[in-house]
Amino acid sequence: MAEVNLSAALAALADNERQIQIEAKDIRELFRKLEERYPGLEPVLKNDVAVAIDGVIYRDNWSKELPDDAEIFLMRRLTGG
Amino acid sequence: MQYERPKSLMDAASLLAGAKGSAYALAGGTDLLVIMKNDDFDAELVVDIKSIEGLDEIRETSEAYTVGAAVSCAALGESTMLKEAWPGVVEAANLIGSTQIQGRCTVAGNLCNASPAADSVPALVAAGAKAIIVGPNGNRTIPVEEIPVAPGKTSLEKGEIVEAIQLDKRAPQSGDAYLRFIPRTEMDIAVVGVAVSLSLDDKGLVTSARVALGAVAPTVLLVEPAAEAIIGTKLDDAALERLADVCSAACQPIDDKRGTIEFRKKVSGVLARRAARIAFDRAGGK
Amino acid sequence: MSAIAVSTTINGDEVEFLCQAEETLLDVLRERLGLTGAKEGCGTGDCGACSVMVDGRLVCACLVLGAEAEGRSIETIEGMANGDELHPLQTKFLEHAALQCGVCTPGFLVAAKALLDANPDPTEEEIRFWLAGNLCRCTGYDKIVRAVQDAAQELRGS
Amino acid sequence: MSFDAKYKAQDYNSVGTRPVRPDGVDKVTGRARYGADFNMPGQLVGRVLRSPHAHARIVSIDTSGAERLKGVKAVVTAADLPDLTNGDQTLFDILDNCMARSKAFYDGHAVAAVAAVDAKTAREALKRIEVEYEVLPHVIDVDEAVKPSAPVLRDDVFTGGVEPKPQTPSNIANRSEFGHGDVDEGFAEADVIVERSFRTEQTHQGYIEPHACVASMNPDGTADMWVCTQGHFVYRQNCADLLGLDVSKLRVTSSEIGGGFGGKTHVWMEPVALALSRKAGRPVKIVMSRNEVFRASGPTSATSIDVKIGAKKDGTITAAQATLRYSCGPYEDIWGEFGAKTSFACYGLKNVKSVGYEVLVNRPKAAAYRAPSAPMAAFAVESTIDELAQKIGLDSIEFRIKNAAKEGTRSSYGPVYGPIGIGPTLEAAQNHPHMKAPLGKNQGRGMACGFWFNFGGQTCTDLNIGSDGTATLAVGTVDVGGARASLSLVAAEELGIPYENVRAVVADTASLGYNDMTDGSRGTFSSSMATISAARNAVKVLRERAALTWDIPVEDVIWEDGCAKATDKKHGNLPPLTIADIAETAGKTGGPIAGHSELVADGAGVSFATHICDVEVDPETGATKILRYTVIQDAGKAVHPDYVEGQYQGGAAQGIGWALNEEYIYGEDGRLQNPGFLDYRIPVCSDLPMIDTQILEIPNPNHPYGVRGVGETSIVPPLAAIANAVSNAAGVRMTHIPMSPPRILAALEGESEG
The missing domain is CATH 3.30.390.50 (CO dehydrogenase flavoprotein, C-terminal domain)
Known part of the structure; x- marks a missing residue:
């Protein structure tokens, strides 16, 4: 069971939930379950979200596994200069 | 636009005097070529005065030094004679732009560009320098401060060219x-x-x-x-x-x-x- | 308007070209003669990326008319190496990693060579002020100044 | 992706050395080809007509005069770039910025373009395009733009991120909030609170090479483009989307790039060049002038930031809060959000809240600039931290060390940190001789910390072994600062061959799979990961070929020192096969030998730096001279230390320019007053001292060599470090960047700041 934290902007699309408990083995499954529970998140999960797993930010990697008890944080994607 | 490279000052002056549209004398060109980049720039004639005999010389007489209109500020900065006599004028001239600009720009051009911020002009004014002017109606010599009259505007008549800047020899001390x-x-x-x-x-x-x-x-x-x-x-x-x-x-x-x-x-x-x-x-x- | 015929010397070779009155020497070098080593960073003499030598003076090619090249001797970055033998400044720029994007590099090399030809033993301050007309946005100038110092030392043979 | 990217400690042969870069000779001889150095046969000169107004409705455009001019081959307006964006707002904004549709939003906004046989004709053609404008009131200033009285730029933008959803359009495009705890409770616990407001002016990346491209579009829908860009795959995608091309039919070749720093991360006039080429039926070259670069590419945000931080007398920060307003130009972006995310990232805070606003103004569309948005936030926060330390009576480094984030700290932007480098950079600063050097009259020392995220992204690499055992490496990340040298070192390391035997090239979009652009400090981080993977795949093939040659099981073949070696004693004394031996017979053992890799290089790891700066302020003129500067930053592992140092020094120099003199200056008419390098004052050689660097190597656990991105963080601390130094030298707290001489002198005279 992972504890998924949402940034304020994303929480607004998920019934204002800042913390969600979800059982998921990887990022793809996490996204699928989030979409099922909060359809409002679907468009942003498609392209605009990065996943921080224990502090390390993953941008594009569905196959990344979520360790047990990992701290998951969803945030808007980054760009740089 | 037409480009001319006369061999004499009189030819240069008559070319400029005869132009129907806007005409420019080109010495160092470090201001002229910048405004040429502007899409609104329009000139009928540019007269390059650098091939005129003697214009690239610094001369000494018993009373004064004259700096020809085509003497680059880099060349001016290499003149031991002027550095000793008028160090402030030389250092002002050598502050204009970069090393690259120094290789081209001239004090006469700096004066005739009539920018209130021109570096060499306050030094020339303080030095009591004079501008030697040639033109279709003869020659005249006037204090340099009488040349710029407003930003970008000079008192020069059509066809007039500053031939040289004259700096008097200095009293001791x-x-x-x-x-x-x-x-x-x-x-x-x-x-x-x-x-x-x-x-x-x-x-x-x-x-x-x-x-x-x-x-x-x-x-x-x-x-x-x-x-x-x-x-x-x-x-x-x-x-x-x-x-x-x-x-x-x-x-x-x-x-x-x-x-x-x-x-x-x-x-x-x-x-x-x-x-x-x-x-x-x-x-x-x- | 008819084109102006110009005869000049570039990197020791006699060259003839035709240009319009308003074309700059930089336009001629880059567009007519295929010498694209000099770069146009600003077109107004503020960046030094188009530095070349005209009759032994360091200038910005963007502030010289092509027609003015008549009868003059022009040196560009393309003439700096002697065949496949790089000039010590070129070698030192490579050894000191004095370039990142490299677009300012030809201008810096031409300017630095002009400095060392005139002053074989410049101080750091003299180097910095001489090169103040060459903008570099990548390096912070540190490695460029070191490369020039090192090349100067090598050229002096010490 | 089966590649194991985990860090393993090892000794290196090539990595960490400082060889000459492979593209070096081309660059010192003038042979390297940049954006404007390329020509196609029959090409036309393209020019863009730009709005002279800061804000105007385009009533009509009459191009007939230009079209009648002899030598003009095409004229395009927004009508020639129809909206194919299918509801994608980000893409539509790029399109609208490339060519204004109903309104011109800033001085310099493109409204039409021409292609003609030469520059003179193109220039004349621009004059013959008649645009009727209805000039509208404009707003330039970020604080003015948020006032209810300000002219509203867009009637389709409603503030996002607030509840309930607003019913009226606003220049505030979005609000975002980060943090945790309860700041009100935290401030109640504080013994000392410092609260200040700061402003920073808009700056430009200032790359020396203006944007340039040559575009050629064929009637069959295929097209080619040569362009200076930080990401040719991204440019291909943008252009294909905007022009309705099949992505794979547009081949984009990235030229050498004369600097980008974020400014060449998405398209500007490139789609216009393609549209002109499509209409003219000939290749079209567009080179921006420097004036156009300043007016119409993408500078960074101007900002207005309020900070409040409270601490106990023992130096524990109890609460920190910031409100950050970032200008975006006319289009919504995420610059305020980045500012809010990065503002307090260096510290471990119990109660923290940061709120970012995206503000629309009549300025060019803001683009990324090296660690985008972080320097301004760091300026505000690090200035306040310094003042707070002084009020409490603690040393500025001690105070920061006491509050620095560490492994396990919940970051102010949300996630909990893994192993990070802020503490070590502060300790290195504390022990650096610079901190103890004596100071003279009118001199002061300042220091500050900075943070940036870094990232990795999609990466694709090919490594081909030549018949003589040398290798070519094709990467898709544009080399902006020496990456080909670093990647050649990595390939040499993995293959066990000399660096000189590797040649790295940047492949075009038709020759390699998709790569994200070179931004987010990802070039060397991600492409080195892909290079290691590709090289290991090639080594696998090399071992197989050796096994075949020897007729032994591949499990008995190891790769060592650039040779295949048989391990088991039963194979007798088989002499090692060198890579050249194996390559020579490749045609008989199964054909060409290559290693390929495609991966998502995630796990870049956040980056921290601490800078120290000494300045001297002339109390009579307000002029500031940088006397000494030291950069301390974690690189994870420095692959080519010269170019790591170069990134540190370059970022510091850009930050120094930003801190002291660089700014966009607008007139009352909303027009940019200083679109050139004369009055947009980037540092010149004589402005700077040598810039000392100290590279820390705290391995990134998510990279095989421990590499972290290094390109961006170095621009984050300088604004604050210099502001703190000026404050210590002159006794006045500067709250407005740039700290130009008139601003410093005004502050010294006790006047209100300009």
Whole structure:
């Protein structure tokens, strides 16, 4: 069971939930379950979200596994200069 | 646009005089080629004066030095003779732009561009320099401060060309200096420029002086009360304070992208103090 | 308007070209003669990326008309190496990693060579002020100044 | 992706050395080809007509005069770039910025373009395009733009991120909030609170090479483009989307790039060049002038930031809060959000809240600039931290060390940190001789910390072994600062061959799979990961070929020192096969030998730096001279230390320019006053001292060599470090960047700041 934290902007699309408990083995499954529970998140999960797993930010990697008890944080994607 | 490279001054003058549209003399070109980049620029004629015999020479007579209109500021900076006689003029000329600009720009061009911020002009004005002008109606020699009349405008008649800048030989115990303020250390247009030229008597008192300010008014200012503030003194602190106050008060600056009114007023006083001190030292003052 | 015929010398070779009156030397070098080593960073003499030598003087090619090249001798970055033998400045720029994007590099090399030809033993301050007309946005100038110092030392043979 | 990217400690042969870069000779001889150095046969000169107004409705455009001019081959307006964006707002904004549709939003906004046989004709053609404008009131200033009285730029933008959803359009495009705890409770616990407001002016990346491209579009829908860009795959995608091309039919070649720093991360006039080429039926070259670069590419945000931080007397920060307003130009972006995310990232805070606003103004569309948005936030926060330390009576480094984030700290932007480098950079600063050097009259020392995220992204690499055992490496990340040298080192390391035997090239979009652009400090981080993977795949093939040659099981073949070696004693004394031996017979053992890799290089790891700076302030003129500068930053592992140092020094220099003199200056008419290098004052050589660097190597656990991105963080601390130094030298707290001489002098004279 992972504890998924949402940034304020994303929480607004998920019934204002800042913390969600979800059982998921990887990022793809996490996204699928989030979409099922909060359809409002679907468009942003498609392209605009990065996943921080224990502090390390993953941008594009569905196959990344979520360790047990990992701290998951969803945030808007980054760009740089 | 037509490009001409006459061999004589008279040919140059008559080409310029005969142009129907706008016509420009090209010496260093470091201002002209910049405005040519502008999409609105339109000229009928450009007359390159660099092939005219003698225009790239610095000459010495018994009374004066003349700097030809095609002498680059880099070449001017290599003249030991001028560096000794008019170090402030040479250092001002050598502050224009970068090493690359120095390789092309000229003091005559700097003067005729008529920018209030031109670096060499306050130094020339303080030095009492004169411009030797040739034109379709004959030659004339006038003080350099009479050439720029407004930003970008000169008193030259159509067809007139500045052939050379004349600097008189100096009395002993004389010195000059130019300081400017720019936000960087190089590659900027003066926010404030101050030139001081002075002579001392045997006791070390200032007997004559000329103080000129740049970038603080539509044209370079010759500030006579500033000279009066230091004449008869050994540049004691009180005299320098008076000089600074007079210079600050003489400014009629504007707020623009390069500085504010308040800043220009304050800094012209500061630089006047510092430049006077350098000129005084160069004159052998103690 | 008819074109102007110009005869000049570039990197020791006699060259003839035609240009319009308003074309700059930089336009001619880059567009007519295929010498694209000089770069146009600003077109107004503020960046030094188009530095070349005209009759032994360092200038910005963007502030010289092509027609002015008549009868003059021009040196560009393309003439700096002697065949496949790089000039010591070129070698030192490589060894000191004095370039990142490299677009300012030809201008810096031409300017630095002009400095060392005139002053074989410049101080750091002299180097910095001489090169103040060459903008670099990548390096912070540190490695460029070191490369020039090192090349100067090598050229002096010490 | 089967590649194991985990860090393993090892000794290196090539990595960490400082060889000459492979593209070096081309660059010192003038042979390297940049954006404007390329020509196609029959090409036309393209020019863009730009709005002279800051804000105007385009009533009509009459191009007939230009079209009648002899030598003009095409004229395009927005009508020639129809909206194919299908509801994608980000893409539509790029399109609208490339060519204004109903309104011109800033001085310099493109409204039409021409292609003609030469520059003179193109220039004349621009004059013959008649645009009727209805000039509208404009707003330039970020604080003015948020006032209810301000002219509203867009009637389709409603503030996002607030509840309930607003019913009226606003220049505030979005609000975002980060943090945790309860700041009100935290401030109640504080013994000392410092609260200040700061402003920073808009700056430009200032790359020396203006944007340039040559575009050629064929009637069959295929097209080619040569362009200076930080990401040719991204440019291909943008252009294909905007022009309705099949992505794979547009081949984009990235030229050498003369600097980008974020400014060449998405398209500007490139789609216009393609549209002109499509209409003219000939290749079209567009080179921006420097004036156009300043007016119409993508500078960074101007900002207005309020900070409040409270601490106990023992130096524990109890609460920190910031409100950050970032200008975006006319289009919504995420610059305020980045500012809010990065503002307090260096510290471990119990109660923290940051709120970012995206503000629309009549300025060019803001683009990324090296660690985008972080320097301004760091300026505000690090200035406040310094003042707070002084009020409490603690040393500025001690105070920061006491509050620095560490492994396990919940970051202010949300996630909990893994192993991070802020503490070590502060300790290195504390022990650096610079901190103890004596200071003279009117001199002061300042220091500050900075943070940036870094990232990795999609990466594709090919490594081909030549018949003589040398290798070519094809990467898709544009080399902006020496990456080909670093990647050649990595390939040499993995293959066990000399660096000189590797040649790295940047492949075009038709020759390699998709790569994200070179931004987010990802070039060397991600492409080195892909290079290691590709090289290991090639080594696998090399071992197989050796096994075949020897007729032994591949499990008995190891790769060592650039050779295949048989391990088991039963194979007798088989002499090692060198890579050249194996390559020579490749045609008989199964054909060409290559290693390929495609991966998502995630796990870049956040980056921290601490800078120290000494300045001297002339109290009579307000002029500031940088006397000494030291950069301390964690690189994870420095692959080519010269270019790591170069990134540190370059970032510091850009930060120094930003801190002291660089700014966009607008007139009352909303026009940019200083679109050139004369009055947009980037540092020149004589402005700077040598810039000392100290590279820390705290391995990134998510990279095989421990590499972290290094390109961006170095621009984050300088604004604050210099502001703190000026404050210590002159005794006045500067709250407005740039700290130009008039601003410093005004502050010294006790006047209100300009």
